[in-house]
Amino acid sequence: MEMVAIALAALVALLHLYFLVLEMFFWTKPLGRKAFGLKADFAEQSKALAANQGLYNGFLVAGLGYGLALGAAGAGKPWLVFFLGCVVVAGLFGAATASRKILFVQALPGAVALAAVLAV
Structure with missing residues (x-):
């Protein structure tokens, strides 16, 4: 079960890494x-936000990465x-x-x- 927990937490971390890249580097780009x-025009005006x-x-990626490095059943669990x-x-x-979409893209995987x- 620990491997399932690790895989799911890693998936959430990767999703948030993707969000970081989109928001910090591609906000005003077509992607x-x-x-x-x-x-x-809105993307340009809101790029700092x-x-x-x-x-x-x-920060979420860093915290999840640290927890994953410590293990889902051990010191990384908290x-x-x-x-x-x-x-x-x-x-x-x-x-x-x-957006209601965030419920399925972020909250549900989390x-x-x-x-x-x-469960571990």
């Missing part, structure tokens, strides 16, 4: 604008529980305030990974 459904969001995603909990809360808030880690 980023398409991913977030943005018009060019998006970079800030990307940085926060980087780290994974905390950071996956943050992912779920952020996903729920994003779904309530920005919740599934969190359940797997708690």
Whole structure:
């Protein structure tokens, strides 16, 4: 079961690494604008805010990576529980305030990974 928890938590970390790249480096580019459904002028006006969001995603990746390095059943479990909990809360808030899509792209994978880690 630990391998399943590790794989799911790693998947969540990789998703957030992808979000970081989109928000920090591709926000105003066609890939980023398409991913977030943005018009060019809005993307340009909001790029500093998006970079800030990307940085926060980087903190989630770092925390999850540290937890994964320590192991899902050992010293890394509290780290994974905390950071996956943050992912779920952020996903729920994003779904309530920005787009329902965030519920399925962020909160659901985080919740599934969190359940797997708690089961270890």
